[in-house]
Amino acid sequence: MAIYAIGDVQGCYEPLQRLIEHIRFDAGSDRLWFVGDLVNRGPDSLKVLRYIKSLGDSAVVVLGNHDLFLLAVAENITAMRPEDTLQAILAAPDRDELLGWLRQQRLLYREQQFVLVHAGLLPQWSIDEAEELAHEVETGLRSPYYKNVLLALYPSKQLQWSPKLTGPTRLAAIIKVLTRLRACSAAGLMESSYTGPPDQIPAGFFPWFRVPHRKRDDTTIICGHWASLGLHCEEHLIAIDSGCVWGRQLTAMRLEDRMVFQVDCSNFGCRGD
Ligand SMILES: [Mn+2]
Secondary structure (H helix, E strand, C coil), rough: CCEEECCCCCCHHHHHHHHHHHHHHHHHHCCEEEEECCCCCCCCCCHHHHHHHHHHHEEEEECCHHHHHHHHHHHHEEECCCCCCCCHHHHHHHHHHHHHHHHHCCEEEEECCEECCCCCCCCCCCHHHHHHHHHHHHHHCCCCCHHHHHHHHCCCCCCCCCCCCCCHHHHHHHHHHHHHCCCEECCCCCEECCCCCCCCCCCCCCEEHHCCCCCCCCCCEECCCCCCCCCCCEEEEEECCCCECCCEEEEEEEECCCCEEEEEECCCEECCC
């Protein structure tokens, strides 16, 4: 039995199938941990969603910003942009089942010494605190009031986490961190417009995992979301968004021995732009 962490698929179904073959995935005993952003920008979001849902308990999914965007678009809370490729899901006969399943997924998953999250954690959060905050969001998204959470998330430009926040705004601020964090200040203020490589972050900000004195323990955080960081492993960090949808690679890492498996995505018509 092996666990494979898989990077941001973003609707790239063919590369995902190639990767599944490459790792010789055994649905009877292996498990796949997806870092989120299952959908959008790539050509086959509907097929990806149906496939991962069909894996049942063999798949663990944490939600990414594009997955939440899909839920918000489906509720007419925000509008698609020209580069979004979610139309087929919205028009699908099984749309409600797929979206209902997506809404039940986690924001953070913890097992053994690993934490799976789409983007990252604020430096002032311990792993226990982050897990509790993610659980608040999961409860909110699974409730009849989930639209209020999504309404508070769009637009989110001014949203910053504070422990004083309450209600839907609190849940939206937690979501913003867990699904979009790349750079933040030493005090844990998010710089949410920066998407470039870690060595060009604006003055006063750090990659979230490099913030001095951030709360940490022996947990290894597995994340995606930061394509310009790419596949990046260091002590207690496995970052695996290797830019599949940008024509680079889709990555799986076998957690027991950190073996990396990749498929080339340059020939699949998966271009983020
Ligand atoms: Mn993302």
